[in-house]
Amino acid sequence: MLLGACTPGGGTGKAIGGPAQAEEPSRVAIPSLGVDSPLMRLGRNGDETVQVPPPEKGMTAGWYRGSAKPGTRGAAVIIGHNATRDGKAVFHDLHKIKEGDVIDVERGDGKVLHFTVTGTEKAAKSAFPTRKVYGETQEKALRLVTCAGDLDADGHPVENLIVYAKLA
Template identity: 75%
Template sequence: MSRRALLPMTALLLALPVFLLAACAPGGGTGKVIGGPARAEEPSRVSIPSIGVTSPLIRLGRNGDDTVQVPPPEKGTTAGWYTGSAKPGTPGAAVIIGHDGPRGGKAVFRDLHKVGKGTVINVERGDGKVLRFSVTDTETVDRSAFPTRKVYGHTEEKALRLVTCADEAAPQGRPVESLIVYAELVA
């Protein structure tokens, strides 16, 4: 691949951690959220039975400053699928983002820290097909060292990544850690 072709990808990978700095801050993710029903091959709902999560998915794109959108604060109980990531069940990492803090009620990923290896995550597609993923690992990282390539980078695996904030009592109300859940398709 030429250097010219790598420049846009490098810029994208460098910009992705920036969204995480704003993701759980008050007013974070203020770009326009892409709505509407999912297409047949796109995810429409996520559930994690062991922690009582069931949520429709909104479609998330990119903000005007090229950062990844997060669900708006008034949608704290709803997760979103980043449309720039893989479609669940296809090679690559499908990325689902949600809040962990209470914004008008219990946030969708409030108990995500309770999942461990083997936890089942179900993703329903627009055509009604349910894909079953199994957690392979979890990781809490400082946002300044967010593993962008590991989360968003290409993989041949049919993978799922869930991303949320990890620390409730951060200075100035801005979380400094992210929780990442890694999972692979099993059925």
């Protein structure tokens, strides 16, 4: 079961670190929003949900290593927090991104790939578009995922914001 970012209980697993290999992403930048973040590697939690960066790393996004490597066919998925208990996080302003904006992903070998935003979508966590975000695609795609929407009774956002982009 693959779910979106900020899934209740989804952020408790330990993120996988270490330096990025040549074709793995090491940094994400969104010039139009002033975002520039190193990337940690993320896996899955014991309940098969996708890990999110730990709350104390709110200004650091993470690449889900079960997704495509950026620049290869398929969807590379980068997850980041909108906010933490300490305040704004790396993807706090992601709701301001527009179609046509550029997202730069630097790989471990120093090559920078430029992706162009093709659209955004808000989805209820209960209806997260798993196949659309994580599923196979013929294009070289990028997905950014963060929390969005109102808070539930436990204080967790009820939606995810997904940004769709393709290699320019």
